[in-house]
Amino acid sequence: MPRSVLGYWNVRGLAQPIRCLLHYVGEEFTDQQYVIGPAPEYSREDWKKEENDLGLDFPNLPYYIDDDVRITQSNSIIRYLGQKYNLLGSTLKERVTCDMMVETAMDFRNMSVYVSYNPDYESLKGDYFSNYLPTTLAGFEKYLADKPWFAGENVTVCDFPFYELLDQHRLVEPTCLDKFPKLRAFLNRFESLPRNKLFMTTPMYMKHPIHNPYANFH
Ligand SMILES: N[C@@H](CCC(=O)N[C@@H](CS)C(=O)NCC(=O)O)C(=O)O
Structure with a gap:
């Protein structure tokens, strides 16, 4: 069965709560990480070269792809996973x-x-x-x-x-x-x-960097 894909830079940023959420619900997914080039250009080419080939209506990072959707907007991804796994609240x-x-x-x-x-x-x-x-x-x-x-x-x-x-x-x-x-x-x-405790022991968990390399703190 094809795995779903979450695409983002190789930092925590907007993706880390989604990575954690996907792990929490036990969804097998590919954590597709794009790399920002070195200073001073900080090239975004790694992402730009494929942003229009993914079937996304509004290409951006993060994106999420499964059998049913190809979506961007981090909060839309979070809400979608909330619907999918009944984590939006019970009342x-x-x-x-x-x-x-x-x-x-x-x-x-x-x-x-x-x-x-x-x-x-x-x-x-x-x-x-x-x-x-x-x-x-x-x-x-x-x-x-x-x-x-x-x-x-x-x-x-x-x-x-x-x-x-x-x-x-x-x-x-x-x-x-x-x-x-x-x-x-x-x-x-x-x-x-327990699922979050486990997540923090997996290679997917990262403490740093929080932001991309041109931010004032990482
Ligand atoms: N409102 C969007 C903002 C997305 C966004 O600003 N993404 C940044 C990283 S935090 C980015 O580098 N997007 C890829 C691009 O601009 O080509 C969301 O919440 O997902």
Whole structure:
């Protein structure tokens, strides 16, 4: 039976929560990684040379291909896998909460990516790490006060991008979660799920690089 394919750069980026999710549900897939060329050109040729040959309506990375779909847009891929494996929530409230939190995670990521790839990183990082990040994390800490997972009582797909973003931030700024016990407990809970624990021992799991080589931190 043909395996599905996930295509992305050879970094964590937008793909790592999808890699983890695919492993969590036990789907056999090919982790197709494209390589950015060396500085100073950082050529994208490895991807560009085949982007129009994959049958994608809107070629981009990540992409996901299985027997039924050929899709791009990371959140569409996450939602599709949520449908496929019944991980979108079990009640109407949980489903809409999962949906909201997938988007909330993307807003958080967009801010983090804006700073991490910014040529003015040196002037932005102070405000990001001293103001934006603690304020944002405090909001998530308060939100998790009465629930184990980001959509409520059950693991849903929104937990995967949240794990990824919180873990990325603690790798870059190791003390950033010190004041947030609920967030640390969430990370531990997520890592303790047997499939996730196993994922972290596979060659597909990568701690670094978080971003492409021209970012300000990896
Ligand atoms: N909204 C898209 C953004 C995708 C995107 O910006 N992909 C970047 C990597 S993070 C890329 O290099 N795409 C390939 C390209 O631009 O040719 C998503 O969430 O998937």
